[in-house]
Amino acid sequence: MKTWLIPTMHGYQRSWLRGDVLAGLATGTVVIPQAMAYATIAGMPPSVGLYTCLLPMAAYALLGGARALSVSTTSTIAVLVASSLAGLPGRDPGELLGAAFTLTFMVGLCLLVMRLARLGALVESISPATMTGIRIGVGLTVLVSQLPALLGLSADPEADGFVEELVAVARGLTDLSVVTALVGLGAIAVLVLLRRLAPAIPGPLVVVAAGIALVAFSGVEDRGLALIDPVPTGLPALSLPVAGDVVDLLPGAVAIALMSFLETVLVARTNRRRxxxxxxxxxxxxATGIAAMAGGLTQSLPPAGGFSQSAVNLRAGARTQLSGLVTACLALLVALALAPLLADLPSTILAAMVLIAVAGLLDPRELATYAAIDKTELGVAVIVALVGLTGGMLLGVGVGVGLTLVLVIRAVNRPKVRLVDRPDLVGPDELLLLLTGDLYTGNAQVTHDTALRLAQAAEPEPRTVVLDLAALNRVTIPLLQTLRSLRDDLACDGTEMVLLDVPAEVLTVLRRSTWFAAAEQDGFVRHAR
Incomplete structure (x- = not known):
């Protein structure tokens, strides 16, 4: 029987408590500023990222089954949210916020519908190449979108998409803010050095504290260093879904639900102990669906499991989702008491954290592996990335899912028959064919045509075609139709057909067919020698 509430704490051991608490605190120092940074990718105030570490994280901790998974939001989700909201022109900032929270709620509903329809295994069949293409597209999109904040450039509100934003950045380099660029690049240097030389030290917390201290004690903001939008003190207000936005946001909600589920499960499996x-x-x-619905009601982005924060959680000793509850409590403390300190946080610090976080998405070794092993998968990854960069990541996700379905259909629709050289099983004037799998509507005709072609091309012309059914597991109507049609077509060429080594359970079902029962009486079935 499943334990639905706090399943990861079933059989809890007291020796785990210290590790869970310390892991929750360590993860909070990374995930809270990182989530605030991701909110800016989506065009939301940093407070929205902070709120994603409250109720959504707590909801997953109470219901999720992955012990070391840390759930807030990710760069991929943030980019998809931005793409979804871009399809709602003419909205003022307040209306866009309402639409964003409606989108988060709808993502939760989509995830629950996927559960009711038992689509989890189907969604997981999305190819790794598709995910690689999405990661590359998201990584490059985020990189370009954060350059204005990192370098102190004026963002071009008319720039839409990766190419236009890149051109706008190149044109605006003459207006670069030296102070902003130095602070941002310095933050990147600190994050990289700490990750390599002292991974136990929370880099995001260090650069956030350093940035706040710099502003508080130097007055550097007077020299052009922009600060983040103020984070209000207190809990998020209730945000009810806006019914009028449901139709426009539905495609984005479906795409984000797919990515949220895939990222969550992938990170959960990566961080699972043996x-x-x-x-x-x-x-x-x-768990992710309810977390998203809770987030939609409390001014949050759609939640998902994050790679970097979950890795910190695991390394710090998390054994259960108690660590997630500790992280949520730390976020609550920030919202209630520490929010005023964040008023002095430079925007370039958040941009630096985002760029370091998404650097792992841009790994050329994945493309090199595809090029060496399967160029079709390489093509899928490149196409998805290019579509995402030129047409938006929502379109990229759609194209990726479509290409995955094409590849799956192409694979399962291949002929399930091949020529076998086994003189010990057949006579000198007989041709042995092996049925390598079950037949259904998609592959029955191509299997029939391939078997007939092999028989007609054989030299010398066989007197009998022996079809080995040892690998058959299931009887279907297309199987029966293929056997009957193939037998009749071979008979027209003067060639007999018999079945070899039919599994007992398969034979029992085949005999329920009047045609097969009569054919068996005529010697249609032969047992192996």
Whole structure:
């Protein structure tokens, strides 16, 4: 029987408590400023990222089954949110915020519908190449979008998409703010050095504290250093879904739900210890769905499991989702008491954290592996990335899912028959064919045509075609139709057809067909020698 509430704490051991608490605190120092930075990617105030570390994180901790997973939001989700909201022109900032929270709520509903329809395993079949293409597209999109904040440039509100934003950045370099660029690049240097030389030290917390101190004690903002939007003190207000935005936001909600689920399950499996229970995709759909619905009601972005924050959680010793509850409590403390300190945080610091966080998405080794192993997968990754960069990441996700379905259909629709050289099983004037799998509507005709072509091309012309059914597991109507049609077509050429080594359970079902029962009486079935 499944334990639905706080399943990761079932059988809790007191020795785990210290690790969970310390991991929750360590993860909070990374994920809270990182989530605030991701909110800026989506065009939202940093406070929206902070709120994503409250109720959504707590909801997942109470319902999710991945022990070391840390759930807030990710760069991929933030980019998709921005793409979804871009399709709502003419909205003032308040209306866009309402639409964003409606989108988060709808993502939760989509995840729950996927659970009810048992689509978890189907969604997981999206190819790794598609995910690689999405990561590359998201990484480059985020990189370009953060350059104005990093370098102190004026963002071009008319620039739409990767190419236009890149051109706008190149044109605006003459107006670069030296102070802003030095602070941002310095933050990047500190983050990189700490990650390599002292990974136990929370780099995001260090640069945030340093940035706040710089502003508080130097007055450097008077020299052009921009600060983030103020983070209000207190809890987020209730945000009800806007019914009028549902139709316009539905495509984005579906795409974000797919990515949220895929990222969450992938990170959960990557961080699962060997002796921990396997990841239950149905549970993850429910937990992430409820977390998203809770976030939609409390001014949050759609939640998902994050790679970097979950890695910190795991390294710090998290054994259960108690660590997630500790992180949520730390975020609550920030919202209630520490928010005024964030008023002195430079925007370039958030941009620096985002760029370091998404650097892992741009790994050319993945493309090199595809090029060496499967150029078709390489093509999928490149196409998805290019479509995402030129047409938007929502379109990129759609194209990626479509290409995955094409590849799957192409793979399963291949002929399930091949020529076998086994003189010990057949006579000198017989041709042995092996049926390598089950037949259904998609592959029955191509299997029939391939078997007929092999028989007609054989030299010398066989007197009998022997079809080995040892690998068959299931009887279908297309199977029966293929056997009957193939037998009749071979008979027209003067060639007999018999079946070899039919599994007993398959033979029992085949005999329910009047045609097969009569054919068996005529010697249609032969047992192996």
């Amino acid at each position: 002796r921990e229970p396997p990841i239950d995709v149905d549970r993850e759909l429910v």
